[in-house]
Amino acid sequence: MTPGFVAAILFGGLFVLIVLRVPVAFALALACMPIFMLEPRLTPVLVLQEMFRSYNSFVLLAVPFFLLAANLMNAAGITDRLIRMSRALVGHLPGGLGHVNVVVSMFFAGISGSSTADAAGIGSLLIPQMKKEGFSSSFSVAVTACSSVMGVIIPPSILMVVWGGLMSVSIGGLFLAGVVPGILIGLSQMLAVYIYARRHGMGLHTRATFAELAGAFAGAFLALMTPVIIVGGIVGGFFTPTEASVVAALYAFVLGLLVYRRLGPRHAAFVFYDTGRFAAIALFCVGTASAFGWTLAYFKIPAALIAYVQYLDLGVIGMGFAVAIAFLIVGCFIDAIPAIIILGTVLFPVTQEVGMHPIHFAMIGVISIAFGLVTPPYGLCLLISCSIARIPVKAALRDVGLILLPMLLILGLIIVFPSIALWLPRVLMPQFVN
Template sequence: MTPGFVAALMFGVLFAALVIRIPVAFALALACVLPLVLDPQLNLTVFMSAMFTSFNSFLLLAVPFFLLAANLMNTGGITDRLFNWTRSMVGHLPGSLAQINVVLSVLFAGVSGSSTADAASQAKLFINAQVKEGYDMSFSISITAVSAILAVIIPPSILMIVWGGVFNTSINQLYMAGVLPGLLLGGVQMAIVYAYAKIRHYPTYQRATFTEFLRTTVIAVPAMVTPGIIVGGKLLGWFTATESGCMAVLYAMFLAMVFYREVGWKELKSVLFDTGVFSAISLFCLGTASVFGWLLAYYKIPQSLIGFIAAYDFGPTTMGFIVAGVFLLVGCFLDAIPAIIIVGTVLQPMVAHSGMDPVHFGIVSITALAFGLITPPYGLCLLISCAAVDVKVVKVLKDVSIMLFPMLLVLASMILFPSVFLFLPRLVSAQ
């Protein structure tokens, strides 16, 4: 079978399955079955072999550990302490509760590494509370979903760990590459809230006193040590990415069960179960995507594409916009992890041919995929936020589109000015 025929067959089955609303992980599995059956040199045992090979990774153990740390934070009252601290910092700005929503997402991103975990926790905490204070429902859902995507851009990020494992790119440098884009996007979101608040006259809290700020800071300090353990330990070479996830879990467990005493053995059992279910879903999707990617490599489909692209001789900037456009489109239909394995594998040879820096390729791709978490029909963060208050997605698309436009300008600046966004990654070792 020719590479073109196999590519048409696999992607045709994949998109047909997605159209009839088969879950992504199972759609990927179905797309792999036909080539394995039709090719006399392959058989279905290859499917299981390739999938289990993808699971046999010490690095991927970081995924359930980061998710467990995030769940312990939410259940153990750590998020509540960060909420109070954030309120003392930005509660006096127009649209106070929405501003707190954004800043808390920035802080939570430093621990969880998962946008879906952030969206689930923030939706419960903020949406109805904002509506009760006079915010529009559409705005409340939109800002909650949009701010949640910061968790996969600001380190630590599960997507960065997967990217580093798949493409052998320095996770340290990817972590540092995510700092500036994450903070810029957070600042843009706060500016959006400010504009909405001024136009729609959203409420503003009284400025906290310096004493209140100090008190909430002291209470929040133990919780803020967690990002330092995860990111600092990795950058200093004390831990691997997986080991830093383990340390985050142990520290979050200490805070939740011993220091704040809000989690007992009964609650811990529930947290472990929820984390296990969510991790299984994510890793199963990664496994089927790995089989899909293995078949693409087996039939040399990426090499066929690079021959076509090489004729146009794209430079790094043009290639950056192509990468961003492809991942923005793919992110509307696929989960980020399988998109990295499937689409990233196809694009990587073309990116290398263009001369684009591999760390720049990684952070542009991850940021574009993060935007896919708020763009339908997939838009998982948007779906979670809407489901939390039983509102149809179509009712919030206008506000999401308004918020997304200035964020796309940040993505464009990342492509146009790579030296600015690669300054911090070049300061750390490529480990």
């Protein structure tokens, strides 16, 4: 069987199964079955073997622990404190609560690493308040959903942990590379909120006094130390990314239980259950996606793709746009982690062939796949935000598109100017980022 024939069966079968609404984790494994039955040298048992082999990874332990840290932070009332501080910082601007929504998502992203936790925790508090201030339901949903994608771009990021573990890229370098792009994306969203507020005649609010700002900062200080501990610990070599996720979870647990005293035994039990459920879903996707990726590699599909790219003679910028388009399309249909395992591992050697820096490639991939969290039919963060606002998804699509446009511009700048992502890692971790 030729690489093209195998790729057609794998991706064609996957697409058909997704259209039939088979869960993606099962669809990935089922799409491999025809190949394993047609090829005499393979057996379906290999699917299970590859799944179990993929779980034998110390780095993957970071996924459930970062999820646990995010859920503990939500249960401990961290979100309320971050909203209060964000309101003191930017609440006086036109469209105050819209800016607060974006800024608090940036802060929460630096604590949790999970976009869905961001959308659920912040959306439930701010969407009703934004509607009272005069924002439409659709724009309130759009701001909440689009700002939540920063959860996987601003460090710590679960997607970056998975990416670094799969492709042997410095996770500390990836964390640092996400800082500047994440801030730029946040500023682009604040610009969209500002334009909306001006168009709808929303005026300035009362500026917080210095005492109010200081009080809000003091209330959120311990929570804001989380990214400093995690990223600083990894960059300084004090602990590995997996150990950092455990430290983050323990720190969140201590804050909720002993400092803020919002986390009781019943809350803690629900948080552990909810974390285990979501971690199981994510890690099952990792296993089936790994089996799918192994099948692609076995039939030398990445090598065939490299040969095709050499024929096209794409440079770093052309390849960057090709990578972004591929991840943007795939992200509309499947979850981010299996998309990284399948598409990232296939495209990684191709980008190496054209001379693209591994961290530059990672940032293009992570940012592009993050868009899938707000683009239907998958759009998990959009679905969560719409369910909170009690509006259909199609009602929010126009406003989501308006906020995504400046975000796409930032993605284009990162592709054309790699130093936007690579500057901070080169300054702070030159030994890992040449």
